[in-house]
Structures are given as C-alpha cells and as structure tokens.
Amino acid sequence: MISELKGTVIDAGKDFLVIETGGIGFEIRVTSRLASSSSRDDSIHIYTRLLVREDSWSLYGFKTREERACFDLLLSVRGVGAKVAISVLSHLLPQDFYRAVLAQDERALVGVPGVGKKTAGRIILELRDRIGLGAKEVSGKPSPPGDVEQEALEALMALGYSWQEGRDALSNVGKEHPSVDLETMLREALRRLARA
DSSP states (O other): OOOEEEEEEEEEOSSEEEEEETTEEEEEEEOHHHHHTOOTTOEEEEEEEEEEOSSOEEEEEESSHHHHHHHHHHHTSTTOOHHHHHHHHHHSOHHHHHHHHHTTOHHHHHTSTTOOHHHHHHHHHHHHHHHOOOHHHHHSOOOOTTOHHHHHHHHHHHTTOOHHHHHHHHTTHHHHSTTOOHHHHHHHHHHHHHHO
16 A cells, blocks of 8 residues: 655646656646645655556545545545545545534535535435544534543644544544543553554
8 A cells, every 4th residue: 555655746737746756656646736736846745545446546645644534534435436535625625524514514515526415415424423523623612521532632633633643543542441531541542643
C-alpha cells in the first residue's frame, strides 16, 4: 500500500498531479483545491490511497490525513465511488462535510457535482451515526461536564491531531477501561497514536 508520497510536482491539471519521487512519476488524482494550489517544481508531501480495480490501479492524494480518512468513509457508502468522494472533498472541507451529515443538510451535499438527492440521503443515512463528532464541534455548544472522552478528544485536537485520529485512538479505551480518568485515557490514546 502506498500511504504517503514526497517529491516534486512535474505536471498538474485541474484534478491531478504528477509527482516525481525516486525517478518515478506518479499520476495522482487529487481534489481541485489541492491541484489549484500546486505548481510545477513545487516540493510536496501528500497522503495517498491506492485503489485497485479489475481494470485499473488509481492513486488518490490528499493534503491531510483527515481528508484521506473522509475519502475512505465516503467510499464505504453504497453507490459512492472514488469520483464522487473526491468531488465531495473538492467542494467541502472534512469538518464542513461532517457538519452537513450530522445536521442532515442534504442541500449542502446536493451542491456537490455528482451528488444527487438520493445519494445525499444515502450518505447521511449511512454515515450519521459513524462520524461521532461531539456536540461542541457541530453546534458550538459546550459538551456536558464530566464527558471524559469528549475532553480527551479536545485535548488531542489541541495537540494537533485531527478529530478522526483522536476518535480512532479513543474508540476502545472506554470499553477496555470502563471507569478511566482523563489522564489515563489520554495516555492510552497517545500510546496508540505513537504506534500508528
């Protein structure tokens, strides 16, 4: 699996980059936002996802791990392929996408080329419970006092981790340690992040 690439941009289009690394030029499908902010001869570091199909191998690239995680999440929705997933990320930042799903805002998703009302409804239905953002990120309201996992997530985000990385690291800590305090939860989550 090709997970990351560092190299030099040797060609760019509206939805792709060609990055040379180790004497090999990799053509990578990217968001229009990343393509437009990249120029020939730029040094670049991107996170990638290799999709292997019966008739092709396609490499997709993202500016952040969070974008890549969002892409993976979108691909898990029935009927959503890589073209639609990259289109969503070209028009919505991950946090805006998560908010739209949790608020059941079909209009925000239907505004993305390639996403119709039916697809938007399916994305919301299949992902709403899986995203798991806390109330604070969605509505701006503070989370209830004593919510240790939410406090731990906020602490991890303050340390520079994305909410997806934080949620992944915290996912089983509460189950494995039922009456865990904030310090123990953070220590365990950081240990898991260091291993990732």
